[in-house]
Amino acid sequence: MTVVAAALVRGDGCILLQQRAPGRAMAGLWEFPGGKVEPGERPEAALARELHEELGIGVGEGDLIAATFASADNAGRHMLLLLYVCRKWQGTPAALDATALSWVLPGEMHDLPMPPADIPLIPILDALLRTAFSAA
Numbered sequence: 266m267t268v269v270a271a272a273l274v275r276g277d278g279c280i281l282l283q284q285r286a287p288g289r290a291m292a293g294l295w296e297f298p299g300g301k302v303e304p305g306e307r308p309e310a311a312l313a314r315e316l317h318e319e320l321g322i323g324v325g326e327g328d329l330i331a332a333t334f335a336s337a338d339n340a341g342r343h344m345l346l347l348l349y350v351c352r353k354w355q356g357t358p359a360a361l362d363a364t365a366l367s368w369v370l371p372g373e374m375h376d377l378p379m380p381p382a383d384i385p386l387i388p389i390l391d392a393l394l395r396t397a398f399s400a401a
């Protein structure tokens with residue numbers, strides 16, 4: 266299973282997390298918006314589709330910058346989670362799929378319960394945003 270997810274980064278450095286709705290796997294946990302890549306779908310196209318479906322925003326595939334990944338178990342299946350950074354989108358994110366949205370600094374992410382695969386990504390994302398992506 267390939268999952269694509271986006272760290273939408275606001276001008277003040279805050280990142281958007283969304284809370285998974287009740288009744289779904291990992292309900293209540295806070296995650297990066299995104300979802301599964303469909304068979305035959307390119308990851309960037311899948312992520313642009315998911316961001317439109319889940320948040321109602323428009324994202325150009327060229328504005329999705331590959332950041333890091335997780336290779337982890339997900340309910341007995343192997344999951345490759347591809348995380349992108351995105352600083353540019355059209356529209357205002359709305360919780361169309363999630364229970365709630367929250368803008369948080371990387372240093373605040375540990376205050377919100379996230380899926381286990383995401384935990385090691387937090388310091389990597391923090392470091393990338395401070396260095397390689399700081400002027401992006």
Ligand SMILES: Nc1nc2c([nH]c(=O)n2[C@@H]2O[C@H](COP(=O)(O)OP(=O)(O)OP(=O)(O)O)[C@@H](O)[C@H]2O)c(=O)[nH]1
Binds near residue numbers: 295302
């Ligand atoms: N979007 C997203 N999914 C994550 C993250 N971390 C993580 O383990 N996952 C897992 O990756 C899987 C994504 O599947 P999903 O159910 O959200 O995918 P989807 O939007 O295509 O939904 P669907 O399959 O119900 O149609 C879930 O098992 C989810 O828990 C994350 O940061 N963001």
